[in-house]
Amino acid sequence: MADATSIKELPSLTGLHQRRNPLEENPFFHPSHGFYITPSDVVLSQVVYDLSDASQPHVAYHRAGPRREILYEPSSVKAAIVTCGGLCPGMNTVIRELVVGLWELYGVREIYGIPAGYRGFYSMEAVELNPKLVHNWHKKGGTVLATSRGGFDLCKIVDAIQQNGYNQVYIIGGDGTMRGAVKIFDEVSRRKLEVGITGIPKTVDNDVGIIDRSFGFQTAVEMAQEAISAAHVEAESAVNGIGLVKLMGRSTGHIALHATLSSRDVDCCLIPEMGFYLERKGGLFEFLEQRLKDHGHAVLVVAEGAGQEMIPRTESQKQERDESGNLVFLDVGVWLKSALKEWWEREHPKELFTVKYIDPTYMIRAVPANATDNLYCTLLAHSSIHGVMAGYTGFVSGPINGNYAYIPLEEVAQTKNEVNTSDPKWAWVRSVTNQPDFETNFKG
Amino acid sequence: MADATSIKELPSLTGLHQRRNPLEENPFFHPSHGFYITPSDVVLSQVVYDLSDASQPHVAYHRAGPRREILYEPSSVKAAIVTCGGLCPGMNTVIRELVVGLWELYGVREIYGIPAGYRGFYSMEAVELNPKLVHNWHKKGGTVLATSRGGFDLCKIVDAIQQNGYNQVYIIGGDGTMRGAVKIFDEVSRRKLEVGITGIPKTVDNDVGIIDRSFGFQTAVEMAQEAISAAHVEAESAVNGIGLVKLMGRSTGHIALHATLSSRDVDCCLIPEMGFYLERKGGLFEFLEQRLKDHGHAVLVVAEGAGQEMIPRTESQKQERDESGNLVFLDVGVWLKSALKEWWEREHPKELFTVKYIDPTYMIRAVPANATDNLYCTLLAHSSIHGVMAGYTGFVSGPINGNYAYIPLEEVAQTKNEVNTSDPKWAWVRSVTNQPDFETNFKG
Amino acid sequence: MADATSIKELPSLTGLHQRRNPLEENPFFHPSHGFYITPSDVVLSQVVYDLSDASQPHVAYHRAGPRREILYEPSSVKAAIVTCGGLCPGMNTVIRELVVGLWELYGVREIYGIPAGYRGFYSMEAVELNPKLVHNWHKKGGTVLATSRGGFDLCKIVDAIQQNGYNQVYIIGGDGTMRGAVKIFDEVSRRKLEVGITGIPKTVDNDVGIIDRSFGFQTAVEMAQEAISAAHVEAESAVNGIGLVKLMGRSTGHIALHATLSSRDVDCCLIPEMGFYLERKGGLFEFLEQRLKDHGHAVLVVAEGAGQEMIPRTESQKQERDESGNLVFLDVGVWLKSALKEWWEREHPKELFTVKYIDPTYMIRAVPANATDNLYCTLLAHSSIHGVMAGYTGFVSGPINGNYAYIPLEEVAQTKNEVNTSDPKWAWVRSVTNQPDFETNFKG
């Protein structure tokens, strides 16, 4: 086994001495056989194989979990936690469990929350955190620490880390935030600071690669059911009624796909990974026309990133770019709603027609994590703590094929998890909805 | 890769001819590259390795999914679906998706629901099922087909299968049901009937082995939060208040464990895999005494199978055995409630004390599946259909390390998924609750 | 008592003979003392008095409920039920209970649902309804009969009533619909048809007068909590975060007011009955500036009809009028959001600021009725049936001071229930939110 397997190595702090894990002395805690994880414990990155293929080498990641030896003296730890970017169910659970885990498991007593995202490092007062304060945070949506976009000033951030003496930094955020975390890690290394840096990817869209799924995603899919259900009721209660729901997903359609498969009330699911078109044979209008004829109503789910290239842009919108230099997103739901109305008005001017458009974004992302995600966030936070305490740095924790592992931060920052439209899962959506295969139709 | 891997082979029907999968002709369905699964596509059973161990051979299962060639002529299929045992969220979704999948994907038109469990095969009229009839079943708890325990008369069942001409049988049920399914499979093979038999394990307790988890489990954990939350409120609102919640789990404590980790309001979680004791140093009473002193209240979660051996039995209870010859279960919640009251009355006769006992069993298992489980049930049902249509028999579908695979029915019927109390997950419960490590305490 | 009381008389059918209420023969139904309502049973319209005022005459309405004598031979009844206008929680419960009540209580067997609103009378096929069909409708949002706006063609409608032989017509709809119902009643009277016409006011806004509240209102207030809660989380998680929620209420702010009082997370509640202004001393911006300074965030609830006169209109919007000749409504939420952003950009260009706007309209109105409303809809439907069977026509049923009564249809169609901003309830909102008293400020 060992020979054929290449392991993704992780950076480690170097200037600290090994010491016994204080869990050993925890009165309620008697680490038994199998409790500690060793450096040779790994998780395979690939679990599905085609045996007829030529032999592929296995790739493995270090398994997450408590180590018998750690590198930090708990009383010397000064930890900082920061949340960046948009809201996602479970952020508060992650914060809570970082605090409770550091405090209860390792006896760390100096834990600080950085308010309002990256800019909080250098422009706001940090908040001292303890188990009592965070006790009920997992039952609240959003992030008590507050968050913001941007504000990434590398030099000021690392200066602040240095000046405040933080030697563990837990960074919760999306892909932009993770790319920032890589830069912080690099700069911290360059300055030869003994600071453990770990990223906890937060993306309700579930577009982060390598790990099985991101926290908050299941909660989001759950909440999306309410919006789809309402759209379905609106559509059914009208004559030629269309219920249109826009769901999160700027570059990937995971929420739309999962919500569609879970709900069964959806007639067509549009995602960024699959082009679509409105007019012509095999297009959306033709499909909807048929559905309205057959059932009298239809429900449409569209991920926010779908169809961006089809939405007409004003001159100013052609110039407007976001912080990363990309064209700003336009609202596909609003556009689709009016395109549908124009189409019907043109084709069936005398017949009733209704489009009800629901954008549940903030009602989805602002809820507390459900039980599944709460548990996930707990394991995630504890995995992160164990890794940092053991001296790993520049890494991310996350489940790979169901098992928690440590992944180099850079790898996570660069990988994207897209819906694979040629695998059976997307085929299942098509089979459930019987929606057109736009790409094939188009080529055909 | 191939050399070192041993594959769990599946029985197949032999008397049928291969034919093209009708999905090929589905107008909305254009199977692209990567869509079909081949016999050489496998899922590894093990994903966590200790590389320092001697090389272990890989074990793999056939991957689930549509095959390019199938063995049944869809118009000749006569499928039967049966649900046995207790309720579990998602049963109706599985039934619905079996019906819709067979009908829409493969064009099968003869699909029958067997009412009221195994006995329905020979004592009741089957119900003809179609997509229109089952359209909203996934939004209903329970099983529309109805269910019952027992009633397993092998000969009569196989006679009924033969007489009614069922050539596909989908059996949804718990471990007893799966053992029955093995017998049906054996008898069908003995009679040389070309009948595909597949089992879909249903156990809200999540105690079925090999597969990642059983359907309905996440929904149950979610619902259990309500009961724990109510117990917490009752306990907090009293002076020396104990909230006691009994959760499902006859031989395994998965629901109790997951509900505890998700909730964070639990002070102590008792499961069948971990013995506990009441009196003496390190026991439950001592722990609760301390908690009441520190916080004024405590919440206790107990799996129904925990502590069975400690409950005093009347003479008649010592004789009473269930269908499998085991001693009948006694109600651990009722017993614990009165043991707690006696203890307090004895130790602190003048102080207030309250135990509020909640048994949410039927309010948990009777709800519809949540989004996560609805999606899971869909993939499970479709996996089963593809496998049966491809000619596999005597098998079970289920996710292994996150990927759907086919597993020999017999293997599933024999394997139990217990909580491993020496792995980090249980340690996390202990670290979250700081509850006593009864086993070590006891030995100590 | 009797002398000083004037009773609101109701029209009655005249050409039918009195007969015994079939409830008398219902085996499970033994009308005891106090069961039947007599014409002298009344409900007072006013219950709050200032005794120092000069003596005011009492006004009373006939009490709703079963009469010992009815005018219809049940086997001769042919009832029609129609739903018009927008969705409201409970519509399906009303339909269900009309069907079940007519069938089970009175033995009526011909009950028809008119699809898609008024136009369904003359352009679509009616649907035959019975208890089995409608059994679970009360658990569904929307209206299974479907609905639409407009389509009121008096002559065609009454022709259809006449041609189909409907002799009882139950009309569920908003104020426009009720005004239509008055016309139908008048035309039916003019044609001397023995047709009982009753209206069941449906307005999620709760803007219908005389009756205590309209069905679906409590459910809407309940659901609005989710949106407010999400807005609160979004606002709290940001730096200078504003959560903005638009709630239904075109001419009245009842939902906004009740949702605000129920939630307690709202800093300011804007309703149509109370003018407001943005700039200047005592205005909204000044208030928000202070709130952001004090708390770092604020939540704003705005009824859709508030501030209409302040929203700038394009030339075409100045022309666009709805079916009743009024200027079309503009989206106060979208306008307010951009006004807030401009204000901040102007006043504090360098400080962070976030407005999250939630429009939960369709997620509120499309849900099934909650228990409170389900019960209400049942009593409402049964009251209507008893009234029609007794021969009343041109009336509306509804609770007055908690007791069901019959009210002349015309009176209901003409009366509006507005929020009284000088009574203690609105004062309570102000005291809960401490929001500015715009009107006084303005004058001051």
Add this chain to the structure above:
Amino acid sequence: MADATSIKELPSLTGLHQRRNPLEENPFFHPSHGFYITPSDVVLSQVVYDLSDASQPHVAYHRAGPRREILYEPSSVKAAIVTCGGLCPGMNTVIRELVVGLWELYGVREIYGIPAGYRGFYSMEAVELNPKLVHNWHKKGGTVLATSRGGFDLCKIVDAIQQNGYNQVYIIGGDGTMRGAVKIFDEVSRRKLEVGITGIPKTVDNDVGIIDRSFGFQTAVEMAQEAISAAHVEAESAVNGIGLVKLMGRSTGHIALHATLSSRDVDCCLIPEMGFYLERKGGLFEFLEQRLKDHGHAVLVVAEGAGQEMIPRTESQKQERDESGNLVFLDVGVWLKSALKEWWEREHPKELFTVKYIDPTYMIRAVPANATDNLYCTLLAHSSIHGVMAGYTGFVSGPINGNYAYIPLEEVAQTKNEVNTSDPKWAWVRSVTNQPDFETNFKG
């Protein structure tokens, strides 16, 4: 009007001087015309009349609300709040609003919570309360102050009031608590203390008289739907399945009645106000036998106080009496479950039969108040404050015919609100369920 009306007079404090209501100086608060309530503003107690009866005098209660003149100097107020008895949704909202209302409306700064019920007055430390502390309490079930039964020691309580200098006492509790409050009021009067005493009736059973309904009741009915729905699913999924739900209601069946009317899944509703019997013609067994034959399943709702006299008592149970000297309650659900099983075993020994018994009591009463009840609790608390500040004492606030009024405490303590089984509402239950009219059957 005035002549014919008799007003229920309220006790008032006598030793204090009138002063201006500080609301007059509240910057955000400009009491306009109609804002203040005067002593001549009344609410009629009766709103339904039979005009054919001889003239009845009107009875009226003083209307609740702010008075222009008050009796307390806010800075001299020292208020105590206590919660007694079992839990009920909304208790925390009442506490919160008492605190916020006293603080924000009147500027009171000394507000104390008495922990753990009456006994807390003399045996525990009071908790200082302020708006910040109670900010989110309305979102929590139970009572943060904690509660207990009994502990009523009149002398010690009034001593404690006197020693601590409380001059306003807000007592939240059930009928026993209200009777205690009357005694406290009497003793306080006897000692000539200038202490305003007000009761806020808390009874999830809704059995308190005079007022329209008690807080928490609507939430309880809402939550009961979940239990009934689960029982229905369990019953439907079995062969001859009975779902049995016990709901709160020791002497009155309001929750059972309302939950039944709201749900529509119930076949029979048993309440304390209506006797029932099992065997013989017209009894429960005969009815259930028919239902099982017709539908295959049945759902039974039983209020906890129903059928108490039919449950066999052991010798010790015949002696056991509660604090008031009444026989202790036995569990009607457990008894009914086993009676049903015995009956079936006797009558149909070979047929399948299942009874699933759900007791959701603690899951119902421990939830937070829903929006309807939250609003109600707010108005209730504010009404109480205004009354006490105005100098009323020995009174209760509550809605009468939809309008808040002040009622002499003693009157509330003595009146019981029972389900009137001869009025149309109970008839509606019978008509909805078609359940037997046990009393008539029995006599017949």
